[in-house]
Amino acid sequence: MPVSYYFALSAILFTIGALGVLIRRNAIVIFMSIELMLNAANLSFVAFSQLHDTLRGQVLVFFVITVAAAEVAVGLALIVTIFKTKQSINVDVLNELKQ
Amino acid sequence: MFLSEAAASGPTFFYLVPLVVFIPLIGLLTNIIFGKWMGEKAIGWIASLATGLTFLVAVLLGVSLLNHPEQVIVPLVDWISIGELQVQWAFQVDTLSVTMMLVVAGVGTLIHIYSIRYMHEDVRFNGDPGRFKRFFVFMNLFIVTMMVLVSANSYLMLFVGWEGVGLCSYLLIGFWFEKGKDGTGNAQAAKKAFVTNRIGDFGLMIAIFIMFWAFGSLNFDQVFAQSSQAAETVILAITLLMLVGVAGKSAQIPLYVWLPDAMAGPTPVSALIHAATMVTAGVYLITRSYPLYNSAQQVQYIVAMVGGITALLAATIAVGQFDIKKILAYSTISQLGFMVAAVGIGAYAAGMFHLVTHAFFKALLFLGAGSVILGVEHGHHHLEHEGKGENGGEHFDPQDIRNMGGLRTRMKTTFWVYLIGTLALVGIFPFAGFWSKDEILLEEQILDPPVYWILIITVFLTAFYMGRQVLMVFFGKPRSEATAHAKDNPPSITVPLIVLAFFSAVAGILNLPRLHSFTEWLEHTVKSIHPVEFNFLAAVVASIIAISGLFFAWLVYSWRYKKLQELPPAQRPDDPLRQWLGPIFTGMENKWWVDELYWAVILNPYIKLSRFLAEVIDWRFWHDWFHNSVIVRGYNSLARFLSGPFDLGFIDGIANGLASVTVRFAGSLRKVQTGYVRNYALMVLLGVVVIIGYLILR
Numbered sequence: 001m002p003v004s005y006y007f008a009l010s011a012i013l014f015t016i017g018a019l020g021v022l023i024r025r026n027a028i029v030i031f032m033s034i035e036l037m038l039n040a041a042n043l044s045f046v047a048f049s050q051l052h053d054t055l056r057g058q059v060l061v062f063f064v065i066t067v068a069a070a071e072v073a074v075g076l077a078l079i080v081t082i083f084k085t086k087q088s089i090n091v092d093v094l095n096e097l098k099q
Numbered sequence: 100m101f102l103s104e105a106a107a108s109g110p111t112f113f114y115l116v117p118l119v120v121f122i123p124l125i126g127l128l129t130n131i132i133f134g135k136w137m138g139e140k141a142i143g144w145i146a147s148l149a150t151g152l153t154f155l156v157a158v159l160l161g162v163s164l165l166n167h168p169e170q171v172i173v174p175l176v177d178w179i180s181i182g183e184l185q186v187q188w189a190f191q192v193d194t195l196s197v198t199m200m201l202v203v204a205g206v207g208t209l210i211h212i213y214s215i216r217y218m219h220e221d222v223r224f225n226g227d228p229g230r231f232k233r234f235f236v237f238m239n240l241f242i243v244t245m246m247v248l249v250s251a252n253s254y255l256m257l258f259v260g261w262e263g264v265g266l267c268s269y270l271l272i273g274f275w276f277e278k279g280k281d282g283t284g285n286a287q288a289a290k291k292a293f294v295t296n297r298i299g300d301f302g303l304m305i306a307i308f309i310m311f312w313a314f315g316s317l318n319f320d321q322v323f324a325q326s327s328q329a330a331e332t333v334i335l336a337i338t339l340l341m342l343v344g345v346a347g348k349s350a351q352i353p354l355y356v357w358l359p360d361a362m363a364g365p366t367p368v369s370a371l372i373h374a375a376t377m378v379t380a381g382v383y384l385i386t387r388s389y390p391l392y393n394s395a396q397q398v399q400y401i402v403a404m405v406g407g408i409t410a411l412l413a414a415t416i417a418v419g420q421f422d423i424k425k426i427l428a429y430s431t432i433s434q435l436g437f438m439v440a441a442v443g444i445g446a447y448a449a450g451m452f453h454l455v456t457h458a459f460f461k462a463l464l465f466l467g468a469g470s471v472i473l474g475v476e477h478g479h480h481h482l483e484h485e486g487k488g489e490n491g492g493e494h495f496d497p498q499d500i501r502n503m504g505g506l507r508t509r510m511k512t513t514f515w516v517y518l519i520g521t522l523a524l525v526g527i528f529p530f531a532g533f534w535s536k537d538e539i540l541l542e543e544q545i546l547d548p549p550v551y552w553i554l555i556i557t558v559f560l561t562a563f564y565m566g567r568q569v570l571m572v573f574f575g576k577p578r579s580e581a582t583a584h585a586k587d588n589p590p591s592i593t594v595p596l597i598v599l600a601f602f603s604a605v606a607g608i609l610n611l612p613r614l615h616s617f618t619e620w621l622e623h624t625v626k627s628i629h630p631v632e633f634n635f636l637a638a639v640v641a642s643i644i645a646i647s648g649l650f651f652a653w654l655v656y657s658w659r660y661k662k663l664q665e666l667p668p669a670q671r672p673d674d675p676l677r678q679w680l681g682p683i684f685t686g687m688e689n690k691w692w693v694d695e696l697y698w699a700v701i702l703n704p705y706i707k708l709s710r711f712l713a714e715v716i717d718w719r720f721w722h723d724w725f726h727n728s729v730i731v732r733g734y735n736s737l738a739r740f741l742s743g744p745f746d747l748g749f750i751d752g753i754a755n756g757l758a759s760v761t762v763r764f765a766g767s768l769r770k771v772q773t774g775y776v777r778n779y780a781l782m783v784l785l786g787v788v789v790i791i792g793y794l795i796l797r
Contacts, residue, residue, distance in 0.1 A: 021777075022781050022784070025777075030776075092775055092776075
């Protein structure tokens with residue numbers, strides 16, 4: 001199976017993630033879409049690692065996973081707090097910057 | 100020549116010359132500072148001592164000049180040093196300046212001594228004894244400035260002294276400034292003297308400016324050295340303008356009018372400043388500037404003519420005066436005319452000789468007149484004391500010769516010295532005036548016959564008015580109670596008179612015919628003079644004319660006057676001449692209306708012009724119209740324009756415009772900020788796409 005398939009899949013995943021972030025209003029869903037984009041990037045890293053026959057891409061993936069885990073922790077905490085104050089996790093409610 | 104080279108033969112004291120200025124200066128400072136704690140005697144004697152020591156220094160200088168007759172310059176300090184102009188305060192010691200110093204300090208000392216007693220009486224008569232000190236301070240100041248004038252070695256320093264004596268003259272004429280006609284008479288007289296002198300000084304000043312412009316120096320020696328190469332017009336301008344200065348200071352036509360009014364000052368002042376010394380400064384100036392005048396013949400004729408006409412005019416006025424001091428004042432003007440006429444034709448020795456002898460006899464006459472006035476005042480006071488005020492308490496003029504008469508027996512010493520002074524002035528052999536006047540007449544006869552004839556008439560008139568004065572004052576019967584009770588003055592008054600009378604009698608030996616000692620003495624400085632041989636015929640002619648003048652005076656004022664006295668007072672004219680000459684006498688009495696003429700021709704138009712300038716040009720045009728209308732209104736409208744259209748419209752417009760543009764721009768930018776997270780995310784995405792696209796496609 002050629003490497004380009006992985007890249008295509010990675011691109012599709014990233015696009016889906018990006019669209020999800022842009023289109024969806026539920027904070028949890030946006031969060032999952034971000035995870036999707038991160039994993040699309042991870043997939044590219046691994047694919048490039050395979051292509052160039054080096055381990056550097058795979059090392060970077062571990063970093064990304066670690067950061068993503070930390071990010072999830074922070075993000076979920078934010079969402080909980082937002083829900084507590086706004087009684088909703090609809091991101092369109094969070095438009096106070098405009099005022 | 101400088102000091103180091105001067106030790107030729109015999110002792111010389113040239114280095115002492117600054118003392119002629121500083122001794123009287125110390126005298127006046129002493130009187131200013133310590134005067135309050137000193138009595139009148141001490142103040143007077145300090146002032147007299149200062150002047151006396153100055154005279155001693157002048158004598159030492161004269162002795163030095165006998166051994167070493169060439170001029171010596173003693174520099175004191177650098178005064179002005181600006182670019183080309185280098186003026187030192189240096190003293191010029193030569194036979195001319197020392198002659199003046201001897202006269203000023205010598206006569207000055209005698210007058211100071213006389214003043215101690217005179218002013219003692221005068222300050223009490225005028226009711227302010229506190230002014231005694233001030234008088235002597237001014238007198239010493241006069242000696243200081245006069246010495247600066249005569250010892251100067253440059254025209255600038257001379258001018259300092261020239262102005263200084265003018266100031267002292269002003270201060271002393273106005274010594275009783277609150278007295279006189281309408282309470283301002285004396286102040287007016289002082290002002291008149293000052294302003295008239297200022298006109299003359301203006302001429303002298305312009306002459307000095309031209310001199311500096313033409314020669315680049317004001318030093319006597321340097322100016323004279325260059326004068327021979329100078330353009331004729333320059334010399335002409337300098338000498339003519341200098342003549343204006345001389346006319347002011349030495350009371351010549353047309354500026355003589357201040358001197359008669361100057362008699363408002365105390366009598367010693369009239370004697371020292373307005374007869375013996377200051378007024379002769381003009382004669383000194385011309386003599387000092389002889390190289391300039393010698394190279395301007397036309398001006399010399401003008402100078403001689405001015406002198407001659409002044410002499411004649413003043414003599415005619417003197418005939419019609421009744422104030423004892425006014426007669427002497429016009430006589431002084433007349434005699435100054437003689438001197439100016441002499442120096443005008445280049446007879447500098449004759450002019451200076453007459454200056455010296457005149458200083459003696461005119462000082463004597465003035466002091467004698469002062470003595471007479473004191474005597475009459477005494478008589479007046481004596482009467483008032485006994486409650487016999489005459490004329491029902493009317494104002495009594497102690498100077499009017501119509502109130503006098505018969506003082507010969509009551510004031511013996513004064514009479515005799517006055518007679519000597521009169522004979523000297525008239526020019527009777529062998530008194531001083533005979534020799535000096537004869538020398539002037541002799542030179543005029545040779546060099547300038549028209550002026551000679553004018554002066555001969557003046558000699559007659561001089562004899563006549565002096566004879567009239569002496570006869571009216573000292574002979575006949577007393578014409579007022581005050582005169583009848585007059586008594587002679589104490590020795591402090593009469594001794595200076597006797598000394599002056601002695602010199603008036605014998606000063607002729609200074610320049611006797613054949614000896615010409617004074618001419619030779621002066622020749623060391625004034626190189627162009629030569630002794631003129633005595634002409635027996637000319638002397639006899641002059642003497643006969645003088646004696647006939649005296650005879651006529653006797654005829655009119657003794658013989659005719661006695662007859663007139665027998666008439667009842669209502670029909671009796673105050674002067675026999677009034678009957679005979681009629682309107683001419685009125686003219687002489689009223690000084691030929693010269694003052695009135697000046698008022699009509701110069702002063703009134705001038706005052707009108709000043710008033711016009713002040714009221715119309717300055718006040719109405721400049722102040723009311725130009726300042727209030729043009730400047731203020733213009734400024735207001737400019738300010739209004741700047742604050743309204745310009746500041747509010749233009750400047751504020753820029754600021755407000757910028758602000759509203761910013762506000763509008765910001766308003767449109769605000770729409771971008773929706774506050775929706777998605778929007779920002781989309782922007783981020785688009786941004787990333789653009790950047791990556793750029794990175795890939797570049």
